[in-house]
Amino acid sequence: MKGKLEPSERERLVEEGKSLKESLVSMEEDLVKLKDELQHVAQSIPNMTHPDVPVGGEDSSAIRKEVGCPREFHFQIKDHLQLGKDLDLIDFDSAAEVSGSKFFYLKNEAVLLEMALLNWTLSQVMKKGYTPLTTPEIVRSSIVEKCGFQPRGDNTQVYSIDGTDQCLIGTAEIPLGGIHMDSILLESALPLKYIAFSHCFRTEAGAAGAATKGLYRVHQFSKAEMFVICRPEDSEFFHHELIQIEEDLFTSLGLHFKTLDMATADLGAPAYRKFDIEAWMPGFGRFGEISSASNCTDYQSRRLGIRYRPSEPLQTGPKKGKANLPATKFVHTLNATACAVPRMMVCLLENNQQEDGSVVIPEPLRPFMGGIELIKPKLK
Amino acid sequence: MSLHKLRLAAAVPLTISTFSSRLFLKPFPNTLTLGLFSRRLQQHKPLLVRAFSASATVQDIPATQTTVSSARPQWKASIDFKWIRDNKEAVEINIKNRNSNANLDVVLELYENMVNLQKEVERLREERNNVAKKMKGKLEPSERERLVEEGKSLKESLVSMEEDLVKLKDELQHVAQSIPNMTHPDVPVGGEDSSAIRKEVGCPREFHFQIKDHLQLGKDLDLIDFDSAAEVSGSKFFYLKNEAVLLEMALLNWTLSQVMKKGYTPLTTPEIVRSSIVEKCGFQPRGDNTQVYSIDGTDQCLIGTAEIPLGGIHMDSILLESALPLKYIAFSHCFRTEAGAAGAATKGLYRVHQFSKAEMFVICRPEDSEFFHHELIQIEEDLFTSLGLHFKTLDMATADLGAPAYRKFDIEAWMPGFGRFGEISSASNCTDYQSRRLGIRYRPSEPLQTGPKKGKANLPATKFVHTLNATACAVPRMMVCLLENNQQEDGSVVIPEPLRPFMGGIELIKPKLK
Numbered sequence A: 001m002k003g004k005l006e007p008s009e010r011e012r013l014v015e016e017g018k019s020l021k022e023s024l025v026s027m028e029e030d031l032v033k034l035k036d037e038l039q040h041v042a043q044s045i046p047n048m049t050h051p052d053v054p055v056g057g058e059d060s061s062a063i064r065k066e067v068g069c070p071r072e073f074h075f076q077i078k079d080h081l082q083l084g085k086d087l088d089l090i091d092f093d094s095a096a097e098v099s100g101s102k103f104f105y106l107k108n109e110a111v112l113l114e115m116a117l118l119n120w121t122l123s124q125v126m127k128k129g130y131t132p133l134t135t136p137e138i139v140r141s142s143i144v145e146k147c148g149f150q151p152r153g154d155n156t157q158v159y160s161i162d163g164t165d166q167c168l169i170g171t172a173e174i175p176l177g178g179i180h181m182d183s184i185l186l187e188s189a190l191p192l193k194y195i196a197f198s199h200c201f202r203t204e205a206g207a208a209g210a211a212t213k214g215l216y217r218v219h220q221f222s223k224a225e226m227f228v229i230c231r232p233e234d235s236e237f238f239h240h241e242l243i244q245i246e247e248d249l250f251t252s253l254g255l256h257f258k259t260l261d262m263a264t265a266d267l268g269a270p271a272y273r274k275f276d277i278e279a280w281m282p283g284f285g286r287f288g289e290i291s292s293a294s295n296c297t298d299y300q301s302r303r304l305g306i307r308y309r310p311s312e313p314l315q316t317g318p319k320k321g322k323a324n325l326p327a328t329k330f331v332h333t334l335n336a337t338a339c340a341v342p343r344m345m346v347c348l349l350e351n352n353q354q355e356d357g358s359v360v361i362p363e364p365l366r367p368f369m370g371g372i373e374l375i376k377p378k379l380k
Numbered sequence B: 001m002s003l004h005k006l007r008l009a010a011a012v013p014l015t016i017s018t019f020s021s022r023l024f025l026k027p028f029p030n031t032l033t034l035g036l037f038s039r040r041l042q043q044h045k046p047l048l049v050r051a052f053s054a055s056a057t058v059q060d061i062p063a064t065q066t067t068v069s070s071a072r073p074q075w076k077a078s079i080d081f082k083w084i085r086d087n088k089e090a091v092e093i094n095i096k097n098r099n100s101n102a103n104l105d106v107v108l109e110l111y112e113n114m115v116n117l118q119k120e121v122e123r124l125r126e127e128r129n130n131v132a133k134k135m136k137g138k139l140e141p142s143e144r145e146r147l148v149e150e151g152k153s154l155k156e157s158l159v160s161m162e163e164d165l166v167k168l169k170d171e172l173q174h175v176a177q178s179i180p181n182m183t184h185p186d187v188p189v190g191g192e193d194s195s196a197i198r199k200e201v202g203c204p205r206e207f208h209f210q211i212k213d214h215l216q217l218g219k220d221l222d223l224i225d226f227d228s229a230a231e232v233s234g235s236k237f238f239y240l241k242n243e244a245v246l247l248e249m250a251l252l253n254w255t256l257s258q259v260m261k262k263g264y265t266p267l268t269t270p271e272i273v274r275s276s277i278v279e280k281c282g283f284q285p286r287g288d289n290t291q292v293y294s295i296d297g298t299d300q301c302l303i304g305t306a307e308i309p310l311g312g313i314h315m316d317s318i319l320l321e322s323a324l325p326l327k328y329i330a331f332s333h334c335f336r337t338e339a340g341a342a343g344a345a346t347k348g349l350y351r352v353h354q355f356s357k358a359e360m361f362v363i364c365r366p367e368d369s370e371f372f373h374h375e376l377i378q379i380e381e382d383l384f385t386s387l388g389l390h391f392k393t394l395d396m397a398t399a400d401l402g403a404p405a406y407r408k409f410d411i412e413a414w415m416p417g418f419g420r421f422g423e424i425s426s427a428s429n430c431t432d433y434q435s436r437r438l439g440i441r442y443r444p445s446e447p448l449q450t451g452p453k454k455g456k457a458n459l460p461a462t463k464f465v466h467t468l469n470a471t472a473c474a475v476p477r478m479m480v481c482l483l484e485n486n487q488q489e490d491g492s493v494v495i496p497e498p499l500r501p502f503m504g505g506i507e508l509i510k511p512k513l514k
Helices: A007-042 A080-086 A093-098 A109-126 A141-146 A173-179 A232-252 A299-304 A341-351 A363-369 B004-008 B013-025 B041-052 B063-067 B081-086 B088-097 B104-134 B141-176 B214-220 B227-232 B243-260 B275-280 B307-313 B366-386 B433-438 B475-485 B497-503
Strands: A062-067 A105-107 A131-134 A138-140 A166-168 A183-186 A192-201 A220-230 A257-261 A273-281 A286-295 A306-309 A332-340 B196-201 B239-241 B265-268 B272-274 B300-302 B317-320 B326-335 B354-364 B391-395 B407-415 B420-429 B440-443 B466-474
Touching: A062 A232, A080 A341, A093 B307, A105 A109, A109 A131, A109 A192, A109 A220, A109 A232, A109 A332, A109 A341, A109 A363, A109 B243, A109 B265, A131 B243, A138 A141, A138 A173, A141 A166, A141 A173, A141 A299, A173 A192, A173 A220, A173 A299, A173 A332, A173 B227, A220 A232, A220 A341, A232 A257, A232 A273, A232 A286, A232 A332, A257 A286, A273 A341, A286 A341, A299 A306, A299 A332, A332 A341, B081 B088, B081 B104, B081 B141, B088 B104, B104 B141, B196 B366, B214 B475, B239 B243, B243 B265, B243 B326, B243 B354, B243 B366, B243 B466, B243 B475, B243 B497, B272 B275, B272 B307, B275 B300, B275 B307, B275 B433, B307 B326, B307 B354, B307 B433, B307 B466, B354 B366, B354 B475, B366 B391, B366 B407, B366 B420, B366 B466, B391 B420, B407 B475, B420 B475, B433 B440, B433 B466, B466 B475
Parallel strands: A131 A192, A183 A306, B265 B326, B317 B440
Antiparallel strands: A062 A257, A105 B265, A131 B239, A138 A166, A192 A220, A220 A332, A257 A273, A273 A286, A286 A332, B196 B391, B272 B300, B326 B354, B354 B466, B391 B407, B407 B420, B420 B466
């Protein structure tokens, strides 16, 4: 229509233009809706799976490593709840009145033990080049979703804040994933390795029965979490580094545990591969999960928008500018529990109890607790 | 409206209901219910419907006045109304001095009405009992019939009056709960400027170079990240990084160990609590400008201070005198909406939504609370002196006391980056304000009389304990002080000596090579 035209030709073109415009507007609307719909259903497609992961349910998980053996007791042992009462360490009853079930107060040496566990864990992991962080515990719900969790809906694990779009975190993995969201990192900045300490809040909706006793399943707990952002070719390496760190930590504390390669039905949607560590809990008479290390490859980074720009330009030449920059790629993210305090307490109290009712503090923790070697029954 | 009319009309339900409706029509000042226990409006309707179901004379209540009496209170404070009535001048002066919204006249009037209605109810009950007694004897049929009628009529009046009594008591609770605690005679009367300086320690450090504020130091030393947190969570949230994490842990570890030496029991607490506990401690979980985050779909809230779950530990209990004093040092994260706070007083770490805090809490006998208030402030002053801070301790004036505090000492430390003093701790003696709401009593040890008879009659009456709370360490405020005061010309920050052993011996936070 920019050229010279007969009036009738011009009129015909104007009509054609209008009709095209109407069709376009309508189609573009449909396209937006289709894209939204596609996002909505596609987001639930789980991550691919590492070829070595056993296929099947819980029973198919493979044991990668086993450390230690169950301690032989020559006296009637107590579970951690009884020890907690007798040694005046844990108060569930007052908390039930003040807050509800699955809440608790720690008292006396248990407070020192929690602080020692976190201090020691932080110092051990920092030695491996991890940067210490503390994180917000209230986050926007969109971040929770981008990490692969479901903040809304029945049986959600997530507490929401009234009157806002904010939630409480169930793990520091969430605010850690959020730090670099919608960013392009330099390849030279990778890997980024964090050890973060936070309180975690979980509704535990739908969890019931014996697997909820005492400190094993609670609504609020302290946790030290490791988080790695790396190049895709390095994530397998870091998955092994993370599980090695965990195994070293728990071995140092004298725990008896096994490392499991979780089977396909037990992986969360984000995990390409997941190693869980289950430790022996004599009070329960079974193994209980104390940590989990996941390689999420690019599942979270595609949602959080975390990319990196490879260092080497694809071609050198006289022309500079964006055309010469290598295309960005999605990073891989990994997360692993360094210390979930209540589960560790169950292990330490139950495994380290003595006939006289006292509990031995593992050697590595003593310097972080003012040298205390023993939690002794208190005179009444 | 006087109750004399009521007494005459006791047997006539119609007038009772009229009285009820008059109760709700009585104009209460708007300020009374706003910002206090502003109940959710949807709770009002069912009660009003119930109130008028007994009477044919349903009256239309103008919408503005339906905010008056709302849903039944979930809990009751054991308020000493007699004492308030007998000391009403002092209570009134106290209310004025504190700029409180409490309306003493309404409270006293409702109390009078309640007492009179109570007497009336008792009188009617006695009459009904008499009628019942008479009916046990031998009677003429007409006499019996008359008594039956009388009995019925008395019963109806009683039911109606007892309903009114319940409503009156609820109303009384509702308005009386806002009466603030009495005030220590030495507390200065007036606003912020009237607070008295009790002690001043140290002096502002002289800098011979251009100083940075804590935000700049936080950026330059890669210690604090507000920007990522703004994306992830919103403003006034932050990540601590590197040495700042170690510094937080050192502050809490050191503080805990120092305070434990003074006989305080260490605790960690739940950070989600039922909203009724928050109210019983003297805070307002609901309503505009509340400091309290609520959890969706529950009656639970996030704590703004460990004082709340600490107060809750012994609620609805009778402690032995020999168990007192109970002294706790508790570590928790705290969450505050900071709604209504704006301007320069919100920069950086000074005002944030989430922070770590070590809080001291004491439960003791009434005669000991003054002693423990001084013990708590001494502990705080010793801690901050050890860290090398320059600070002053203030005896807060009446208008600056929260409703629960009988007396409050605040410590303000010098923050060179702000160029002014900023509050780093607060120590309150709440006497029996919280314990009357939380229901924490103790039984004195000595029996009132010894004698052959054992049993409940010989046990001395329980009394309400006194509670006190004091900040041992509010981490972000301490960080502002330490970063800004201890900075050096080369951009590094010196770690105070007492903290070094708790930080793996680090003496200096140095700029990182890039």
